[in-house]
Amino acid sequence: MELGMIGLGRMGGNMAQRLIKSGHRVVGFDPSTERVKEMVRLGVIGAASISELIDKLVSPRAIWCMVPSGQPTEDTVHELGGLLSPGDTIIDGGNSNYKDSIRRAGNLAEKGISFLDAGTSGGIWGLDEGYSLMVGGDADAYRRIEPVFRSLAPSSEKGVGYVGPSGAGHFVKMVHNGIEYGLMEAYAEGFELLRAKADFNLDLTQIAGIWRYGSVVRSWLLDLVELALKEDPGLKNIRAFVEDSGEGKWTVQESLDLDVPLPVIVAALQVRFRSRQDQPFGNKLLVALRNKFGGHRIKTE
Ligand SMILES: NC(=O)C1=CN([C@@H]2O[C@H](COP(=O)(O)OP(=O)(O)OC[C@H]3O[C@@H](n4cnc5c(N)ncnc54)[C@H](O)[C@@H]3O)[C@@H](O)[C@H]2O)C=CC1
Ligand SMILES: O=C(CO)[C@H](O)[C@H](O)COP(=O)(O)O
Structure with a gap:
């Protein structure tokens, strides 16, 4: 053709x-x-x-x-x-x-x-x-x-x-991308927890490689996790600022229009928003309130 x-x-x-x-x-x-x-x-x-x-x-x-x-x-x-x-x-x-x-x-x-x-x-x-x-x-x-x-x-x-x-193709792709947000966020959280267990000194690249074969959580996104970690194990050259191009927002808007709960996808989208904030005002307010009701310490640095 x-x-x-x-x-x-x-x-x-x-x-x-x-x-x-x-x-x-x-x-x-x-x-x-x-x-x-x-x-x-x-x-x-x-x-x-x-x-x-x-x-x-x-x-x-x-x-x-x-x-x-x-x-x-x-x-x-x-x-x-x-x-x-x-x-x-x-x-x-x-x-x-x-x-x-x-x-x-x-x-x-x-x-x-x-x-x-x-x-x-x-x-x-x-x-x-x-x-x-x-x-x-x-x-x-x-x-x-x-x-x-x-x-x-x-x-x-x-x-x-x-x-x-008409519209069904892009609707299906929108939901596909919403799922993508949720899957990515689950991997991101799991690997962050692995990394935080300092006394085990876990090799995240090795673990991604193990999980890629035979495990319940194997997937193409996990293949890409291993690839990214092999290139830069500590992800030192990446700023933690996650952009989006709209499809996650549309997915969440649809959940509101159709009364369909999407707790994982909503949370994944919110995490992206939070990633773009340096010293979020909302978190500062949490600190201020803890201080007001309980006299808890305010860290200034
Ligand atoms: N990169 C990805 O992983 C995926 C992207 N998409 C979608 O595919 C589309 C293209 O994305 P990419 O190729 O990644 O972007 P890109 O930025 O690499 O390429 C877009 C191309 O469109 C041209 N362009 C911009 N405005 C134009 C206009 N008014 N008329 C004609 N050409 C114009 C640009 O010069 C550029 O070469 C977007 O809608 C994107 O959301 C879909 C699936 C995956
Ligand atoms: O469609 C895609 C993958 O399936 C594109 O890569 C899209 O840009 C990903 O969405 P976002 O930019 O919101 O992370």
Whole structure:
């Protein structure tokens, strides 16, 4: 098949390469001309603009957006909507909010353009390992573009599927990321406790390596724990400031809307917020209150 790829960053660039390796023709655009040049060297047919990318594809076109969620995705889908023809399909593989995807699908359907929200997991390893793909939207468009999805997936049979109507793909990816927060936090807490038992002087890298095989808690995230600890056992070169790109917040918002308790995921999100604070005011207030009611000591340094 042939596919247009908009956004040739860590994800889009690798996805383009994986598709080319499987024999697909990929036309790519990125605002960074340097990035386009790099990808052309790897087999992508470069385009200097979105309209040039469209001109280089044959109808019915399929165009994958792999740009940051929010405004960049909004602008890209909007521009595509003004340039594409009925029968064409836009696939958003970024981490978009599912409510935006439902809205975008509705607006595009009025023009006869199909929209697929393709939740994508696999990170920078997807180039070699394949991407887990959870796709929502127009079922006929999914069937037309299935060869692309199957080439991106870990195998043509596994790790890919149509999950439901517009928004369902990004909803499933949002929950996937909420689970990711909880799993990561559990590993982080467990390894912190191991490290704190100073009299045992435990080798955390060794323990991660032991747990990776046969243990109940083995997982790909644990593989990555071992990798990170091997590179920097004390994580001395990392500042404990954990960012987020929104999906955890949306997961928690959904738990409020649907009255579904998510104590682990909520706590994991809150830990990230706390990590960004130096000397949090709330903690200072705890100290002040203990002092007021019990005369407990205030540490000033
Ligand atoms: N990095 C990851 O582990 C994963 C990322 N995602 C999602 O994939 C999308 C892309 O992420 P990454 O590749 O990691 O980001 P990135 O920052 O590496 O690449 C984004 C690319 O989009 C381009 N871009 C920015 N604004 C644009 C616009 N308005 N029009 C066209 N191109 C534009 C940038 O020049 C850049 O090359 C995001 O929505 C992200 O949330 C999804 C799964 C995993
Ligand atoms: O989708 C992903 C992994 O599955 C991305 O890596 C995402 O950025 C992770 O979420 P956050 O940035 O909020 O930690």
